Amino acid sequence: MSVEGNCQFSLPVFCEGSYQDLRLESNLGELPLFYFEVQLSLNCADILPLFEKYPLLPGVVLRDSDRFFGMISRQRLLEFLIRPRGMELFLNSPLEVIYSYARTDLLLLHETMPIVEVARLALRRSPELLGEPIVVEMKSGKYKLLNIHELNIAYWQIRGIETQLRFERVQAQMIQSEKMASLGRLVDGVAHEILDPVGFIWGNLTYIDNYSTALIEIIEAYEAHIGEPVPEIEALKVDLEFEFLKEDLPHSLDSIKNGAQRLKTLATSLQNFCHIDEVFPKPADLHSCIDSVLLLLQSRLSGEIEVVKNYGHLPPIHCYASQLSQVFMNILSNAIDALLNQAIDREFTSKFQGSQKLSQSARKSRIEIKTQLGSPDENESQQPQPRWVTIQIADNGPGMSPDTLEATVESFSVQRRAQKETSLAVSYWIVTARHGGRFRLRSQLGEGTEFEILLPAF
Known part of the structure; x- marks a missing residue:
C-alpha cells in the first residue's frame, strides 16, 4: 500500500511576495512549511520514494495513532541507511525502530513564534543539530516542518544583513560564547533557587520525624490505657492501614531525606559546572570537578557502562575550573556516545548473527579515569622538572x-x-592555550580511546 494512501501530504507553497512583506514581528506561520505525517508502523521503504520525488522535503513527522510522536529528518534517515548493513537492518523495518536510534532533541515551536526569536533559538542548538528542520505546531493541531534554509533567508531579510561566510563564523562564535555565559548565569541562579527550598525541606524533616514519632507514641499510650477496643476506632485503623503506616512512615521520611540530599548535590554540581570563571585562575579540586560532571551525566551512564575512578593524591590546581569541567564533559560525552553506539551494534549483531559470535567479542563497557602527579614522559633532562598533573x-x-x-x-x-569548531578542538584550546597544558589523544581500532591531559601543578 502506498504512503499517499495512508497519510495526507502537501508540499509547501512559496508565496512570491511573502519574503517582501516580512516584518520584525512576522511569525513562523508566514513561511513555507512542509506537511508530511505518517504512522510509526510504516516501513522505511514506503517513504523513501517520496524523499526521491521531493528533494526539498526535510523530514517526516511521526504519529502514534492520533498522537504526535516525533520527527526524523532526511539527513538522519539517510545517515542510518547508508551505514554498514543499514539497508538490511532498517529498510524493511517500521519507522519506530530507526527512530529509536536516530532520535535527536527536537526544536518544537508554535506557529505564532516570531521568526527572529526562532532564528536565535535555532542558532543556539548544538553544531550537529544546526541543519535539522524545525517542527512547527499549527493552530489546527497539525505538525509541519520548516527547512532551516527558509528560516535563514527570512531571518537575514528581516535583519537586512548580508555578510560573508567568514564573518558569519566569527559572529557565531561570539553568539556561542555569550550564550554559554548567559546560560551559566541562568543555571547558577536556578540552582541557587533550588537550594533554598531544599534547605527548608531538609531543616523541617527532623521536626516532622520527631512529631510523627510523638503522635504514634500518644496513640499507643491511648491504646494501652483503654481497656476494651472501640469498634469504630478499630475499623478506622483497618481502613487507614495503621500498622503499615506506622512501619512505612520512617522509611518514607528517609526516602525524602535521600531525595533532598541528591537534589542538593545535583544543584551544587550545576552551580560548579556553570560557574563563570574569573579573570585569573584559582585553586580548584580536579576530582570534585570530574565528580560533578559524572553526576550531570548520570542519566546517560546506563547500567551497561562501568565507570572506574583511580584517583591519586592531587594538590589544588590553579585553573579555570568551569572551563576544565567543560573539557571533562566533552571527553566523557564522546566516550559515552562511542560506548552506546557499540552497545547498539552488539545488540544488532546478537539478533542477526547469533549470540555465539557476539560472546567471542563481548565485553562490559568501561570508562576509566586515572589521575596522578608526575612529569611528562618526554622530559629527557636529568635536572629536576616541574610537577605536572595527569x-x-x-x-x-x-x-x-x-x-x-x-x-x-x-x-x-x-x-x-x-573552518569547523568541534567540542574536542575547544577542549584542546582550553587545555593548551588557557592553561599551558598538553592534550594527547591515543586510539586503536577495536581497543578503545584514551585522552591524556597534563596540567602544570604550580
Missing part, C-alpha cells in the same frame, strides 16, 4: 581508525578550528 580518561569502545585519528588531531589546529 588526567587520563580511557574507554574500551570501538576506537578510531588511523585516518579518523589523524583527522581528529588535525582538527585541533587553528586553521581547522576556523
Whole structure:
C-alpha cells in the first residue's frame, strides 16, 4: 500500500511576495512549511520514494495513532541507511525502530513564534543539530516542518544583513560564547533557587520525624490505657492501614531525606559546572570537578557502562575550573556516545548473527579515569622538572581508525578550528592555550580511546 494512501501530504507553497512583506514581528506561520505525517508502523521503504520525488522535503513527522510522536529528518534517515548493513537492518523495518536510534532533541515551536526569536533559538542548538528542520505546531493541531534554509533567508531579510561566510563564523562564535555565559548565569541562579527550598525541606524533616514519632507514641499510650477496643476506632485503623503506616512512615521520611540530599548535590554540581570563571585562575579540586560532571551525566551512564575512578593524591590546581569541567564533559560525552553506539551494534549483531559470535567479542563497557602527579614522559633532562598533573580518561569502545585519528588531531589546529569548531578542538584550546597544558589523544581500532591531559601543578 502506498504512503499517499495512508497519510495526507502537501508540499509547501512559496508565496512570491511573502519574503517582501516580512516584518520584525512576522511569525513562523508566514513561511513555507512542509506537511508530511505518517504512522510509526510504516516501513522505511514506503517513504523513501517520496524523499526521491521531493528533494526539498526535510523530514517526516511521526504519529502514534492520533498522537504526535516525533520527527526524523532526511539527513538522519539517510545517515542510518547508508551505514554498514543499514539497508538490511532498517529498510524493511517500521519507522519506530530507526527512530529509536536516530532520535535527536527536537526544536518544537508554535506557529505564532516570531521568526527572529526562532532564528536565535535555532542558532543556539548544538553544531550537529544546526541543519535539522524545525517542527512547527499549527493552530489546527497539525505538525509541519520548516527547512532551516527558509528560516535563514527570512531571518537575514528581516535583519537586512548580508555578510560573508567568514564573518558569519566569527559572529557565531561570539553568539556561542555569550550564550554559554548567559546560560551559566541562568543555571547558577536556578540552582541557587533550588537550594533554598531544599534547605527548608531538609531543616523541617527532623521536626516532622520527631512529631510523627510523638503522635504514634500518644496513640499507643491511648491504646494501652483503654481497656476494651472501640469498634469504630478499630475499623478506622483497618481502613487507614495503621500498622503499615506506622512501619512505612520512617522509611518514607528517609526516602525524602535521600531525595533532598541528591537534589542538593545535583544543584551544587550545576552551580560548579556553570560557574563563570574569573579573570585569573584559582585553586580548584580536579576530582570534585570530574565528580560533578559524572553526576550531570548520570542519566546517560546506563547500567551497561562501568565507570572506574583511580584517583591519586592531587594538590589544588590553579585553573579555570568551569572551563576544565567543560573539557571533562566533552571527553566523557564522546566516550559515552562511542560506548552506546557499540552497545547498539552488539545488540544488532546478537539478533542477526547469533549470540555465539557476539560472546567471542563481548565485553562490559568501561570508562576509566586515572589521575596522578608526575612529569611528562618526554622530559629527557636529568635536572629536576616541574610537577605536572595527569588526567587520563580511557574507554574500551570501538576506537578510531588511523585516518579518523589523524583527522581528529588535525582538527585541533587553528586553521581547522576556523573552518569547523568541534567540542574536542575547544577542549584542546582550553587545555593548551588557557592553561599551558598538553592534550594527547591515543586510539586503536577495536581497543578503545584514551585522552591524556597534563596540567602544570604550580
